[in-house]
Amino acid sequence: NFQRKLYHYGTFSQGFHWGVSSSAYQIEGGWNIDGKGPSIWDKFTQKPGNIPGSANGNVACDSYSRLEEDLYMLRALRVKSYRFSLSWSRIFPDGLRTSLNQKGVDYYNRLIDNLLAYNITPMVTLYHWDLPQALQNINGWDNITIIDIFNDFCDFCFATFGNRVKFWMTFNQPHTIAWSGYGLGQIPPNVKRPGDAPYRVAHNLLKAHAKAYHTYDEKYRKSQGGLVSIALNADWIEPTDVNVPREVVAADRALQFQIGWFAHPIFKNGDYPDAMKWQVGNKSELQGLSESRLPAFTEEEKAYIRGTADVFCINHYTTKIVSHITARLNSPTTAISKQRAVAWGLRRLLNWIKEEYGDPEIYITENGVATDKETTVDDTDRIFYFKTYIDEALKAHNLDGVKVRGYIASSLMDSFEWLNGYTVAFGLHHVDFTNPNRPRTPKRSAHYYYQVIKENGFPLPDDERVLYGHFP
Numbered sequence: 001n002f003q004r005k006l007y008h009y010g011t012f013s014q015g016f017h018w019g020v021s022s023s024a025y026q027i028e029g030g031w032n033i034d035g036k037g038p039s040i041w042d043k044f045t046q047k048p049g050n051i052p053g054s055a056n057g058n059v060a061c062d063s064y065s066r067l068e069e070d071l072y073m074l075r076a077l078r079v080k081s082y083r084f085s086l087s088w089s090r091i092f093p094d095g096l097r098t099s100l101n102q103k104g105v106d107y108y109n110r111l112i113d114n115l116l117a118y119n120i121t122p123m124v125t126l127y128h129w130d131l132p133q134a135l136q137n138i139n140g141w142d143n144i145t146i147i148d149i150f151n152d153f154c155d156f157c158f159a160t161f162g163n164r165v166k167f168w169m170t171f172n173q174p175h176t177i178a179w180s181g182y183g184l185g186q187i188p189p190n191v192k193r194p195g196d197a198p199y200r201v202a203h204n205l206l207k208a209h210a211k212a213y214h215t216y217d218e219k220y221r222k223s224q225g226g227l228v229s230i231a232l233n234a235d236w237i238e239p240t241d242v243n244v245p246r247e248v249v250a251a252d253r254a255l256q257f258q259i260g261w262f263a264h265p266i267f268k269n270g271d272y273p274d275a276m277k278w279q280v281g282n283k284s285e286l287q288g289l290s291e292s293r294l295p296a297f298t299e300e301e302k303a304y305i306r307g308t309a310d311v312f313c314i315n316h317y318t319t320k321i322v323s324h325i326t327a328r329l330n331s332p333t334t335a336i337s338k339q340r341a342v343a344w345g346l347r348r349l350l351n352w353i354k355e356e357y358g359d360p361e362i363y364i365t366e367n368g369v370a371t372d373k374e375t376t377v378d379d380t381d382r383i384f385y386f387k388t389y390i391d392e393a394l395k396a397h398n399l400d401g402v403k404v405r406g407y408i409a410s411s412l413m414d415s416f417e418w419l420n421g422y423t424v425a426f427g428l429h430h431v432d433f434t435n436p437n438r439p440r441t442p443k444r445s446a447h448y449y450y451q452v453i454k455e456n457g458f459p460l461p462d463d464e465r466v467l468y469g470h471f472p
């Protein structure tokens, strides 16, 4: 039923949340100053050879010392929201409340106060992958005691920042934490146990998320009136052939293993998707195991987890074709070969979420594209990406009735891109990492995004718009 017209003209609803994103380890630097404790990413990146060019986040964009510059870019873009994360080990250097580091708290207070002074809504991620190393020493997310420890951290943040922060996300991409961190083992803590550890870790992440949600509900919601969610991630999965039932089933199963793993418990019934329970259960049985490698929730736990998100937050970058034979897509490649630009996938994903989870309010909390580091400010590929993806979000909003409430471009500026180091760039602003002052320069895409925000979408065809208008 999707209309074939390439572009749809129109605007989002009033008060639409336009924003940009970042995360602590990717931008802050200041890895050991003012009392910050080490995180698992500090440890991992400081071992030479783990990241291309032995890059690390010791300095990154130096945002810890350059708050003014970051605020300047945010104001120039005229964004309504800024999504950033808190560095747990900057606030609690050894992960526990007893190690409280006031200077870390001061930094986030300054950031939040300044955002509010400029009318920018803070959207805060409590955990974007930089676990305090001290907690990894007791097995990190694979140790159930971390559920209470994380809750202490969240409780402190709600109490300290919640009078000004009204939009919380517990985890960024629990799927990545569990699967890349404990299954494939590519990212810290680099545990390579794909058969069982990810399922245990995800079980703990879901319980930790639910516990933080209930803490907010019981102690803060009434006085602070904010909302709590979790930022899930998913590629859109397109079947090779929509006319072959088993291909459609395979594609749906892939989505259930990505989003459903977390969204089914939280947004549906407190339990994992049937497709996961059957698949993992059957394979475990074939292996001769006495129980499934996918742990089970008690009825009490299901009731505790169900309904623990006030809105649906989704990070989305690309689309994959799933098949039992070959996968191929003709869409444009990007600087990350596995992330092709497939704008229509976003519209389909948004519709799938609407259908699957009972029409929730949706925030696109990350969407963006990599360019190589040779592309500095002349990033026409990024303009194409944002234009087409935002337009597909607009179609979902205006033509399909999906309750899209916000769009957060990834990201504010070039930063440390995890396993890619500084070899690829996602920023609307270029950062010169060879210069100790880390100068920031708006790219063409920043001018473009400014215009889209100003017009709240695409009210007119391109030839009737002033494309690269005033950008302060």
Ligand code: GBH
Pocket (backbone or CB within 6 Å): 023, 026, 172, 173, 176, 180, 184, 186, 187, 233, 315, 317, 366, 410, 411, 417, 418, 419, 426
């Ligand atoms: C996002 O994840 C991150 O949330 C964001 O911080 C980052 O800026 C952005 O990617 C671009 O890098 O190679 O082991 O890391 C996007 C979804 C899921 C894509 C994990 C890469 C590969 C696993 N990511 N995936 S690994």
